[in-house]
Amino acid sequence: MSKRNYLTKLPRSLHSANFVLHNNYKAYMEAQKSKNPICWVDVNFPSFLLWAMDVTTIFPQMHSAFQAQRKSVKKMMHELESKHEIPHTICGEVKGLIGCAIYHDNSAFHIPDPDFLVTANTSCNIVSKGFRYTAQYFQKDLLFADFPFSYGEVTKEMIDYSTAQVFDVIHDVERRTGRKLTYEKAFEWTENIMILFRIWEDICKINTSKPAPVDALDLYLFSSIMVTVPSHEKVVQLFINLYNELKAQEKANLKVDANEKFRILWHFLPIYSEKKYFQKMFDQNHISVASASFFPNPADWFEAWEYEFTYPLTMDQVDGARKKLRDSGDLGGNLEELVRIVVEGLLKMDVNTSINQKEQTLRTLIESFDIDGVVMHADRSCRTQTLPMHELKNRLSADLNMPVLLFDSDSMDERFFAPSQITTRFEAFVEMLNMKKSQ
């Protein structure tokens, strides 16, 4: 079994990421102390618009995901079900969110209580219900944005409606905080997020190299930082450093597995608490996780701005990209246009799209990253995304003549992880990969 080179675990960037997260949690406590408005927000709402109003945003779903990585949610889940009578059939993500409110055992950083909460029903109403329950617990207001599901094209009517929904939330926040969302501030924060996405694209693209320089699942932490930590300069610098660290590895020919035999795509969420288990199985079989469905869709790889980043990436280059974005006018000329553009992007997000669009995204990733097989995680904690997986599996394996493994587990709740069952399925999948390769 090959042992992973320590450097392919991105030690420098990981250290920086932990530092950024630590400071983020510190900022929560400072906000509580200074009585800055604190909002618990759903990951599906464009929170950078709240950052533009200097509202402190906390993402309880992400907080519980970090706890799950530390394997410290088991007790919480058990107590929620037994003491607080939360049904065990509710998904782990929602239990994690409720647990952030009602369960405390000092195993994770404390997060302050909210002054108000914001949720959106992108693809799943259960999370919104979880936010409603949590809001009732705190006796605080819940602001709700209703986004229509996209079965195909995103129409003007959908954008009109969703824009109005976002503005309803924004105006409510303005009223309760006394702070106005200006176009300039909204532009600045939206621009920051766009820059991060641009760098993120190039980071993920590095893994088209063979063998892969990085395990795609090791990049998941950074994708969640992008969405949940206000994208100030330190976060942009983190992504610049990540890009440079990966590029340096690529140039030094450092690979996850120099004897890479198979490249797989991981579909949907990782299992937060079982990273080591999967790494061991991948290493034993010389498998690189070259891509994942949380990677940007290669079909959308940025042609906007036509700005090429080069190694080593510097803040000057990023500022150049920023200037080009501003000059392009792609973020609209006023607040309404900007929000419409943001909303259109939201409606096109994978979680809000139909099986046909998901299939296209996966096909594009499979082709771009030269994938040999797909592993699909049917996540108990996200049934709406799991629902189309059987059909997706059948389409991909039939059309592409490719082994596709579908197994069920839970990204959040470690009690639903069954190693011996998963091992049997995984080993059969590897045997299928080997057979396919020998033909």
Next chain:
Amino acid sequence: MGKNLSCGIDIGSTTTEIVVLDKDKKLIFADRTLTAGNVKKASELVFEKCLKEHNLKEDDFDQIIATGYGRKYVHFSTHNVTEISCYARGANYVDPDIKTVIDIGGQDSKVISITEKGDVNDFVMNDKCAAGTGRFLEMIAKTFGFQLSDLGTLALQSDTIIPISSICAVFAESEVISLTSQGHEKKDIINSIHHSIGERVHGMASRLTVEEKIMFCGGVAANVGMIRTLKQLFEIDELIIPENVEIIGAIGAAMYGFN
């Protein structure tokens, strides 16, 4: 120096089977024993018996392939392969026209779609719930005080299907007692249990493309009631149940030795 022999050992939760194929892939030895919770002992027992009967040594084998849930604990094996791949290969050995394998064992059930060469095309498994496995039949046999081997014949005496509403075998047991108290005949209840298991397997199979010929194997393949139920649910006239159904996995493992 090897004698071009390939040995397959299938360590199941209940039984352990061994098969030896010669260089022409002809079956020259087969045996079976109870695993009895001791993988090491069971595998050594069948292997030593094989060596003694045919005057062989361990070195005479080019490959010793282990499969089944205990496959990683056969210390004298050269490789281990999952039972999914071995059942595919074993089915192909029996009849190259077999395209689908349905395996219902004591603890799990699986449906495997296979290629003409005996490779796995796709598979689905249930190893988390007793309701779609032979374990359910064992529970019902115990509840009614019947021999497990008699259940199939009893099921054939009925054409009635009473809906079993519980999705869990444990709760279904209580439901069965309740149905008995309501005056339902045991043969009807037993037939309904067969139907319930068959429906779960059929539901699982619907995630794949099921093509004939279909082979039925595993411990439950000896149950004539289940054979009828599966034919009804899959709407087929012919279900292949090989003579040597218990050793299909071991045959498949031995066949992998020639890869």
